[in-house]
Amino acid sequence: MKTWIEEIHLIRDARDRAAFARLFAHFAPRVKGFLIKSGAEPSVAEDCAQDVMVSVWRKAHQFDASRASVATWIFTIARNRRIDLLRRDRRPEPEDLGWGPEPDLPQEAELELQQESEQLGKALAALPAKQRELIEKAYFGDLSHREIADMTGLPLGTIKSRIRLALEKLRHAMD
Structure with missing residues (x-):
């Protein structure tokens, strides 16, 4: 045997x-x-x-x-x-999500949201390319860490570490 x-x-x-x-x-x-x-x-x-x-x-x-x-x-x-x-x-199913237009935000809140979005964009651009790409795949591409590992050929632990480091850098940049 x-x-x-x-x-x-x-x-x-x-x-x-x-x-x-x-x-x-x-x-x-x-x-x-x-x-x-x-x-x-x-x-x-x-x-x-x-x-x-x-x-x-x-x-x-x-x-x-x-x-x-x-x-x-x-x-x-x-x-x-x-x-x-x-x-x-x-993850919520599409039928569980609210439909229709979202209520308008007060002008002050809209301006704050716009400023935060710009700040996040700058923080993302400042990340090392390898970390930024993984963040984009995970959060904008809606891929799981496993899917990213399969797609890139990188070990799952490497994917998780890079994403964790990138999120930590983004948190500090947003504070």
Whole structure:
């Protein structure tokens, strides 16, 4: 019997479907159970587990045995996917948003809002390019940190660190 690390390497190096099938048969039910225990509905857990296993197939090249076991790596992907789903579920649906024109602000408040917008624009322009791009993707592009990491190829931790640093700089600039 091969170790899970050997199975990941077969997937990474040879796109070995049999190795993936063995990995899938072992981990997919466990990931689904983990997600259900963490509060996901069974159907959501099933979809999420499938998505996690697809990520394992696509990202086998990112596995590093010196940093984590195969199980830890897979369950970390599952935990992060669950967090992404929770964040997505907390966003208001379009029908929950108010429709129609917003009431006019008093002239004083409108001027203050305009000044704050200009100040924010200057603060954004002053950020290092790498941080500014991530802020724009996250807040103007409405992408999750995971989506940005997938899009840029940067590690998720790097994305989070750069965004956190950028937000801290923006807070100081706005004070």
